[in-house]
Amino acid sequence: MPAPAFLLPADPLDGRRPDPHFAWEARLLRGLDAEHHLVDHDALLAGDAQAAVGRVPGGRGPFWYRGWMLPADRYADFAAALAERGAHLLTSAPGYASAHELPGWYGVFEGATPTSVWLPVPASVPPGPEELAPAVARLGGRGPAIVKDYVKSRKHEWHEACYIPELADLAAVERVVARFVELQGEFLAGGVVLRRFEEFARAGTAGPAPRGDGPSGPRPSDGNGQDTDGDADGDSPGGQAGKGPAVEARVWWLDGEPVLVGPHPDTPGCPADPDLAVVRPLVRALGCRFVTTDLAHRADGSGWRVVEVGDGQVSDLPRGIDASGLLVALLAA
Numbered sequence: 384m385p386a387p388a389f390l391l392p393a394d395p396l397d398g399r400r401p402d403p404h405f406a407w408e409a410r411l412l413r414g415l416d417a418e419h420h421l422v423d424h425d426a427l428l429a430g431d432a433q434a435a436v437g438r439v440p441g442g443r444g445p446f447w448y449r450g451w452m453l454p455a456d457r458y459a460d461f462a463a464a465l466a467e468r469g470a471h472l473l474t475s476a477p478g479y480a481s482a483h484e485l486p487g488w489y490g491v492f493e494g495a496t497p498t499s500v501w502l503p504v505p506a507s508v509p510p511g512p513e514e515l516a517p518a519v520a521r522l523g524g525r526g527p528a529i530v531k532d533y534v535k536s537r538k539h540e541w542h543e544a545c546y547i548p549e550l551a552d553l554a555a556v557e558r559v560v561a562r563f564v565e566l567q568g569e570f571l572a573g574g575v576v577l578r579r580f581e582e583f584a585r586a587g588t589a590g591p592a593p594r595g596d597g598p599s600g601p602r603p604s605d606g607n608g609q610d611t612d613g614d615a616d617g618d619s620p621g622g623q624a625g626k627g628p629a630v631e632a633r634v635w636w637l638d639g640e641p642v643l644v645g646p647h648p649d650t651p652g653c654p655a656d657p658d659l660a661v662v663r664p665l666v667r668a669l670g671c672r673f674v675t676t677d678l679a680h681r682a683d684g685s686g687w688r689v690v691e692v693g694d695g696q697v698s699d700l701p702r703g704i705d706a707s708g709l710l711v712a713l714l715a716a
């Protein structure tokens with residue numbers, strides 16, 4: 384089989400150039416003599432996958448995608464449009480959904496990640512108390528929690544649309560969930576997830592995880608559905624006054640091996656050295672070739688927890704990290 388080639392999003396303003404957010408990865412790939420081609424992310428999101436892959440030469444590949452997140456159904460369209468051109472993605476559409484959406488990976492990681500329940504939310508209609516009450520009961524009925532969708536939270540609107548101080552206060556649960564659904568709007572992925580809140584070591588607090596330099600620079604997108612997994616904007620995840628963001632390590636796994644361990648893009652100055660003994664067999668059990676796991680250390684020092692799993696193709700790389708080893712590994716896959 385020939386070495387994999389890469390597909391990157393094109394600059395929306397100039398289809399012949401890579402999107403500025405991925406230009407450095409394109410440069411690294413050129414430096415490695417790796418083939419890459421550009422795809423039109425807006426067309427992928429709009430459901431016109433054939434137009435999106437119009438610049439991809441037929442009969443090439445196999446391909447790794449490195450780009451903005453795509454909803455699982457759009458990724459499936461992407462894979463199908465490439466297949467029509469005799470090309471294929473190394474991550475199948477079901478594989479992408481397994482790593483990208485919490486219900487796809489939760490069963491494998493249960494016990495190593497905060498306890499979670501989820502509710503499908505068709506047509507962005509927020510769940511009412513009759514649906515939330517049993518979900519809250521399945522989560523234990525009391526204590527703090529967070530809400531997100533199958534893929535993303537609104538961690539930068541922590542008090543308004545992410546953090547639930549007390550599950551027993553069903554009216555407050557309903558309020559935070561409804562605000563979350565409203566703010567996600569048409570970009571709500573799948574449904575609503577409720578997760579028990581756990582105390583993680585945070586930047587600026589004493590704890591076993593290494594120190595952090597705080598959040599990084601501007602967000603690459605403005606919430607228009609373009610996102611990689613790790614949006615390095617503004618306030619701390621959670622924005623919990625005086626606490627700072629949870630210190631997370633992002634581990635990049637290829638075929639069950641950790642090929643890159645680095646900081647999370649939200650805390651790029653936080654090198655961390657997580658213990659991977661618990662996570663490694665879980666990643667292998669998930670069975671997806673290229674995934675990331677975001678790991679946080681419990682504030683009480685009792686070990687590492689999986690905050691979330693992601694598809695490696697759409698996980699953001701923190702600026703300043705040496706990604707060439709990861710790309711070399713992907714080229715040899």
Ligand SMILES: Nc1ncnc2c1ncn2[C@@H]1O[C@H](COP(=O)(O)OP(=O)(O)O)[C@@H](O)[C@H]1O
Pocket residue numbers: 497529531534535536537538578579580581582583613620621628629631677690691
């Ligand atoms: N169960 C939890 N307990 C405590 N903090 C959490 C929990 N889940 C998420 N967080 C905090 O909220 C942030 C965002 O959650 P995450 O699941 O990573 O969503 P996103 O996909 O938006 O990054 C995390 O980086 C972490 O700081």
Ligand SMILES: [Mg+2]
Pocket residue numbers: 613677690691
């Ligand atoms: Mg995250």
